[in-house]
Amino acid sequence: MERLIYFFYQYRAFFTFLVLEVLCAWLIISNNSYQGAQFFNSSNxxxxxxxxxxxxxxxxxxxxxxxxxxxxxxxxxxxxxxxxxxxxxxxxxxxxxxxxxxxxxxxxxxxxxxxxxxxxxxxxxxxxxxxxxxxxxxxxxxxxxxxxxxxxxxxxxxxxxxxxxxDVMVSAELKRTGHFGTAQWKGRNPQEINLLYIPPHVKPEIGDTVITSGYNAVFPPGIMIGTISQKELDKEALFYELKVKLSQDFQKxxxxxxxxxxxxxxxxxxxxxxxxxxx
Amino acid sequence: MRLNIFHIISFFVFLLYQVLILQNVVLFHSAFCFLYILYLLLLPVETNPLLLMGIGFAMGFVVDLFYESLGLHAFACVMVMYARNYWLNSVTPQGGYDNNAVPSMALGGVQWFLVYTMPLIFLHHAMLFYIEAGGFGMFWFTLWKVITSTIFTTLVILIAQFLFPSRRR
The missing domain is CATH 2.40.10.340 (Rod shape-determining protein MreC, domain 1)
Structure with a gap:
């Protein structure tokens, strides 16, 4: 027993390190879900x-x-x-x-x-x-x-x-054709969001308006998201790769x-x- | 050397400067400046490692409250504070450390200071950005963020050291 305590005492720095890191990891994981309520946040x-x-x-x-x-x-x-x-x-x-x-x-x-x-x-x-x-x-x-x-x-x-x-997905709609897709940010450019799941038979054009759809659990239908700024369709790809320039500049x-x-x-x-x- | 009132005041100065001013300073959407790490790096050489990690955790935790990322900065800071003493021992300048030495630029010159700070800053930023990205999914872009931020933070730290040289104690 004495040796065990001595062992812990000898490596106390390492064990403190371990305890603190586990505590931090727990905090990170338990606050990970973006909709979950949390105790410590900047609404304090x-x-x-x-x-x-x-x-x-x-x-x-x-x-x-x-x-x-x-x-x-x-x-x-x-x-x-x-x-x-x-x-x-x-x-x-x-x-x-x-x-x-x-x-x-x-x-x-x-x-x-x-x-x-x-x-x-x-x-x-x-x-x-x-x-x-x-x-x-x-x-x-x-x-x-x-x-x-x-x-x-x-x-x-x-x-x-x-x-x-x-991690956020927004149900979106191409205003001109009425087709539904999902808007999701890729973490790079704050001016630009991706529009996913638009199949090849839809013919989106650069400059088409993207709005929130009525299937949305959050936004009222018809709120502007942005306009298509870039489109790409690989051969045999199931969906277009569309980039949408956000109408709201989030930095301002x-x-x-x-x-x-x-x-x-x-x-x-x-x-x-x-x-x-x-x- | 024991920690004194000076350390307590500068803890809050670094903290407020980080969350009120530097939080808004981001270059090219990728280079962040986390100057608060300078406070952690400038704690005296002979500070107790447990105390070091405690201070690192406290600093990281408060920064997290403002950055809306609970546990993230605290994790990176504790990691840096744990690695710090090992790293200080392996980059000992000629003649070793005096009693009460503060590992600042005045102690070993610019070159030594860069060797001491840059790897630790890189470690801190790498932890921060990879955990935030939730893994290695965006490896190259995240690495780009880590590298640009490391350079930016190091530059600001150097400027801070030239402007406010810490006394050699």
Whole structure:
């Protein structure tokens, strides 16, 4: 027994090393799943408020870009509004429009307090949390395109898994032809995402618009992802290799919109019920 | 030499500098700068290895909280701190280390300092990026990231050493 203790004492540095590394490995593995809740993260208020401070300084350098984007968005929203008013006058005479379907989406605007683009697994911290009604799983978009999905929330902050994350897949659609595929980031260029599973009989063109599809569990249908910038089809390959230039430049992100879907719960529970029935 | 108040303050200075400023500095989407490792490399030669690993773990853990990558930096730091003393022993400058020696550029000159730091920085960055990539799936691109980041971090460390030379104690 004495010799055993002596043995441990003699190699204490090595054993401490081993214990610490196992502890770290455990932390890495248990936090690996990108949707899993975790205890330590940057939605923690002390960390988030420091990030908030540093983003506050960075924001000054993005002001003019932000202004242009907001002005453009204003203009397009005004157009939409006008169109809707016109439509409403037409349809008011028709009865039976389900208002829960019409306003099933609600939008919350939030400031980006921390933003990453250069890692393999990127996360964004935003300045609205559970107090603003945000819950994990909600979609996050910007005026220019799809951004990601809420991962964890604290009272005043939430962490968003960016679509620039090598494990995230987004169901996408070619707007022109209506074919479905999957968008996934390959970890290299933050301006570019890959579109997978588009079969050869579809003829995608460079410049085609890619949007989120209605089969999506996260994003509302029709959110812009980007435009095709490069296409390749090997002989005998089953699918195209398509690269999509993201419409939102993730490096210039400073305000995002969180989408609350009022009917998502209903859709999910209906689909779960069907899956159970099939079993 | 015992660790003193100076070490405690500089721990927080390095940490804040890393998470508030250097977190936003990435060149060409591949070269990262992890200057906080300089703090770990500059701890006195005769520090207890257990304490070294403890400090490495603490530093890595706090950086992880900000980088949203729990355990990753801590893993790499503990690894570097374990390897550090063995490496210091094998690159002993002529005449060996004095009592209370700090392994800085003032101790053995630029050349010696590079020999001491670069392999450790490379080890740290290799751990970091390969674990983050989840294996060797993107081997060459990850290696490119590791090499560019090693060069970038080393350059910044050299500049920091020229600007704020540590006293030879």
């Amino acid at each position: 208020s002390a960390i988030a408020s420091m990030n908030n401070f540093s983003q506050g300084i960075r924001n000054y350098f993005l002001l003019s870009d932000q202004n242009t984007i907001l002005a453009e968005e204003n203009a397009s929203l005004r157009r939409e509004l006008e169109k809707n008013i016109q439509l409403k006058q037409l349809t008011d005479t028709l009865s039976g429009v389900d208002t829960t379907i019409v306003d099933r989406f609600d939008f919350v605007s939030a400031k980006v307090v921390n933003n990453q683009v250069d890692r393999y697994k990127n996360f964004i911290t935003i300045s609205k949390g559970a107090n603003a009604g945000i819950t994990p799983g909600m979609a996050v978009i910007s005026p220019l395109g799809a951004i990601g999905k809420v991962k964890v929330v604290s009272d005043h902050y939430s962490v968003v898994t960016s679509i620039l994350h090598i 992100l400073s305000y995002v919109t969180v989408v609350k879907s009022r009917l998502k719960h209903e859709q999910d529970s209906l689909e779960q019920a069907v899956i159970k029935m099939e079993k």
